[in-house]
Amino acid sequence: MRAGPSQDEIRRQNLGALLRYVHIHGATSRAELTATLGLNRSTIGALTADLAAARLVSEEAPRETGRAGRPSLVVRPESSLVYAYAYSIEVDRLRAARIGLGGEVLDRREAARPRGLLAEETLPLLAGFARQMQQAVPAESVYVGGGVAVSGIVRGEQGPLHVSPRTGWSGEPLGEALATVVGPRRPVLVGNAADVVALAEHARGAGAGYDNVLYLHRDVGIDAGIIVDGRRLTGHGGYGGEVGHMVVRPDGRACGCGSRGCWETEIGEYAMLRLAGRDTAAPGASLALIDAASRGDASAQAAVRHVADWLGFGVANLVNIFNPAVVIFGGTLRDIYLAGAARVRSRLNAMALPAAREQVRLRTPLLGEDAALIGAAELAFEQLLADPLDAG
Amino acid sequence: MRAGPSQDEIRRQNLGALLRYVHIHGATSRAELTATLGLNRSTIGALTADLAAARLVSEEAPRETGRAGRPSLVVRPESSLVYAYAYSIEVDRLRAARIGLGGEVLDRREAARPRGLLAEETLPLLAGFARQMQQAVPAESVYVGGGVAVSGIVRGEQGPLHVSPRTGWSGEPLGEALATVVGPRRPVLVGNAADVVALAEHARGAGAGYDNVLYLHRDVGIDAGIIVDGRRLTGHGGYGGEVGHMVVRPDGRACGCGSRGCWETEIGEYAMLRLAGRDTAAPGASLALIDAASRGDASAQAAVRHVADWLGFGVANLVNIFNPAVVIFGGTLRDIYLAGAARVRSRLNAMALPAAREQVRLRTPLLGEDAALIGAAELAFEQLLADPLDAG
Numbered sequence: 001m002r003a004g005p006s007q008d009e010i011r012r013q014n015l016g017a018l019l020r021y022v023h024i025h026g027a028t029s030r031a032e033l034t035a036t037l038g039l040n041r042s043t044i045g046a047l048t049a050d051l052a053a054a055r056l057v058s059e060e061a062p063r064e065t066g067r068a069g070r071p072s073l074v075v076r077p078e079s080s081l082v083y084a085y086a087y088s089i090e091v092d093r094l095r096a097a098r099i100g101l102g103g104e105v106l107d108r109r110e111a112a113r114p115r116g117l118l119a120e121e122t123l124p125l126l127a128g129f130a131r132q133m134q135q136a137v138p139a140e141s142v143y144v145g146g147g148v149a150v151s152g153i154v155r156g157e158q159g160p161l162h163v164s165p166r167t168g169w170s171g172e173p174l175g176e177a178l179a180t181v182v183g184p185r186r187p188v189l190v191g192n193a194a195d196v197v198a199l200a201e202h203a204r205g206a207g208a209g210y211d212n213v214l215y216l217h218r219d220v221g222i223d224a225g226i227i228v229d230g231r232r233l234t235g236h237g238g239y240g241g242e243v244g245h246m247v248v249r250p251d252g253r254a255c256g257c258g259s260r261g262c263w264e265t266e267i268g269e270y271a272m273l274r275l276a277g278r279d280t281a282a283p284g285a286s287l288a289l290i291d292a293a294s295r296g297d298a299s300a301q302a303a304v305r306h307v308a309d310w311l312g313f314g315v316a317n318l319v320n321i322f323n324p325a326v327v328i329f330g331g332t333l334r335d336i337y338l339a340g341a342a343r344v345r346s347r348l349n350a351m352a353l354p355a356a357r358e359q360v361r362l363r364t365p366l367l368g369e370d371a372a373l374i375g376a377a378e379l380a381f382e383q384l385l386a387d388p389l390d391a392g
Numbered sequence: 393m394r395a396g397p398s399q400d401e402i403r404r405q406n407l408g409a410l411l412r413y414v415h416i417h418g419a420t421s422r423a424e425l426t427a428t429l430g431l432n433r434s435t436i437g438a439l440t441a442d443l444a445a446a447r448l449v450s451e452e453a454p455r456e457t458g459r460a461g462r463p464s465l466v467v468r469p470e471s472s473l474v475y476a477y478a479y480s481i482e483v484d485r486l487r488a489a490r491i492g493l494g495g496e497v498l499d500r501r502e503a504a505r506p507r508g509l510l511a512e513e514t515l516p517l518l519a520g521f522a523r524q525m526q527q528a529v530p531a532e533s534v535y536v537g538g539g540v541a542v543s544g545i546v547r548g549e550q551g552p553l554h555v556s557p558r559t560g561w562s563g564e565p566l567g568e569a570l571a572t573v574v575g576p577r578r579p580v581l582v583g584n585a586a587d588v589v590a591l592a593e594h595a596r597g598a599g600a601g602y603d604n605v606l607y608l609h610r611d612v613g614i615d616a617g618i619i620v621d622g623r624r625l626t627g628h629g630g631y632g633g634e635v636g637h638m639v640v641r642p643d644g645r646a647c648g649c650g651s652r653g654c655w656e657t658e659i660g661e662y663a664m665l666r667l668a669g670r671d672t673a674a675p676g677a678s679l680a681l682i683d684a685a686s687r688g689d690a691s692a693q694a695a696v697r698h699v700a701d702w703l704g705f706g707v708a709n710l711v712n713i714f715n716p717a718v719v720i721f722g723g724t725l726r727d728i729y730l731a732g733a734a735r736v737r738s739r740l741n742a743m744a745l746p747a748a749r750e751q752v753r754l755r756t757p758l759l760g761e762d763a764a765l766i767g768a769a770e771l772a773f774e775q776l777l778a779d780p781l782d783a784g
Binding site for chain 2: 003013017229257313323353360
């Protein structure tokens with residue numbers, strides 16, 4: 001129902017489109033920007049000049065092309081000067097990074113996180129990381145904000161953390177508290193870990209170039225970051241994507257959520273470890289089990305087979321519902337998928353409708369351990385791209 | 393990655409926004425349009441003049457307000473002159489209508505459809521309806537195109553019908569064939585019945601005002617039309633929304649799709665009728681069974697309870713995945729929901745996460761039997777609203 005944009009809005013959209021292009025694709029010639037963005041040369045020149053004046057991009061002559069004629073200038077994101085802080089609160093680790101425009105990790109810190117660490121104990125650690133990194137920030141740098149990836153349910157990017165069963169926190173003003181540490185004029189947005197990794201893998205990883213992407217993540221629980229038609233599925237109140245609590249087995253085990261037979265009770269880490277008779281509290285137990293399976297341990301192999309089977313089961317349901325172009329297996333599902341791809345595919349073949357099944361690519365993440373940090377920074381860069389010249 | 397719009401695009405967007413507003417909300421004063429669309433009075437005046445010149449809207453003085461000052465003119469959609477043809481191919485009925493801008497049914501035809509009727513037998517019937525209705529079209533009318541709602545999987549709005557298991561058709565150039573009947577310069581777009589009813593209920597029915605809406609439909613099978621963040625979920629290749637083939641019971645009955653325990657095998661009409669020992673081929677058997685249950689027939693009551701129970705089961709999964717604001721029960725699910733709302737709600741309470749469950753409204757459709765036709769016409773009106781002055 002919105003009316004068309006004003007002149008100011010158009011300028012903002014154009015600036016954002018140009019900056020987004022170099023943020024995702026890196027240094028790009030003016031000629032390519034002109035062709036890709038569908039704007040004329042003089043507009044591209046004016047937009048670039050505005051972005052360069054704000055120190056968001058720089059221009060340089062390209063390397064010798066050998067071709068005749070004046071070469072097109074190259075527009076480069078100021079990755080070493082324009083930055084966001086990214087934080088990742090994981091089940092047993094805390095990470096922080098300073099990330100430059102274009103997704104480059106400029107600096108990083110991390111520490112083990114004892115399980116059960118409270119919000120009031122975690123925040124000072126993250127704030128300390130930010131303060132340490134801040135000391136190495138070059139003069140003339142441009143801080144654009146921050147993002148936090150949290151394992152658990154997150155309601156509202158700007159609001160307090162409403163529910164986070166994995167951390168046991170509730171109602172913590174996490175973003176606000178972190179914003180005051182490094183620059184209260186720029187918000188620090190909070191997102192579910194799977195959501196922000198989906199953003200990162202969609203922008204510059206295994207989902208790049210596709211508009212319908214399903215990113216599945218496992219740590220203690222199962223989460224999904226779902227991209228529908230190019231945008232994150234959040235749902236009415238920000239609670240969408242809870243695929244781990246899709247019931248796949250009505251007569252299954254009781255789940256922590258109060259229901260029974262949730263997908264998580266079949267493919268979650270605890271379920272897998274219990275199946276193999278292993279200690280669920282040992283750090284790294286899940287990967288150790290997959291490793292044992294690869295070395296021939298029978299009970300470990302049986303557990304991996306079970307999880308791969310039920311992983312394929314749930315994926316088939318989601319493929320029928322979403323018809324995604326790509327499904328990405330992240331966290332410790334990556335290793336399950338690599339160990340049991342044939343079982344996953346076999347379930348998919350048995351259960352998913354042919355049309356949707358034939359179109360889906362099964363992939364592992366491309367961005368590795370940095371994905372959550374890169375995705376968290378993306379929350380901040382999204383704000384910048386929406387209005388690049390907003391001085392904040 | 394798109395750059396901001398050109399002047400022409402802005403004008404199109406503004407014309408579309410104004411026309412969409414009166415299409416959805418009916419006659420609206422210029423003052424209200426100015427306030428709602430965020431444009432100034434002279435722009436609203438110019439846009440209205442352009443739309444009136446194209447005979448898409450008219451302007452009139454409002455009724456006496458009793459207030460002092462010059463009253464604001466009222467902009468009214470030309471519902472009796474601007475029209476689309478809508479067709480609905482249902483399991484046992486064929487419907488067609490001429491539908492005016494604003495969603496008004498101006499004329500209609502319908503006939504029983506013997507099950508198994510082939511595409512080459514169905515098309516002449518629909519074409520005949522269109523030709524009959526065409527004779528009553530007033531001079532000076534504006535034909536904007538057509539839409540077809542089909543029970544079954546539809547790939548590509550403009551392309552041929554790729555797969556349609558309910559009708560047994562495959563690869564029929566349905567839209568193209570119908571377009572040639574009444575006006576080949578305007579496309580006739582084809583959509584899955586649940587998708588187009590979702591459009592209609594979202595625009596002007598039980599989902600109006602919400603951006604995340606789940607419309608569930610049952611005839612022979614189970615379909616969904618899913619609105620995510622204000623837009624239809626289609627998936628990568630147009631096959632999204634196949635919730636009927638979400639497996640809810642791994643040890644369940646074999647499904648026609650080749651899988652086992654699909655939601656459809658628990659809540660589909662055939663499943664319900666078989667459970668009550670009734671003839672699945674009798675027309676109207678499903679509603680007759682629900683009626684019998686309401687009159688105390690024990691086997692009918694047991695079947696309705698079973699279906700309501702499993703309906704709630706699947707809805708709980710979808711509520712966890714999508715966090716919708718509204719779930720609408722359509723087709724013969726409407727009557728199941730009305731008969732078994734407490735069971736549906738009870739399953740939801742047991743299985744859905746509290747946050748998502750507390751936000752969801754369970755509703756029945758508001759548009760009745762016309763919903764598929766109104767939604768099919770919406771496919772054509774969407775084209776008009778994208779570029780109102782395109783003379784075609």
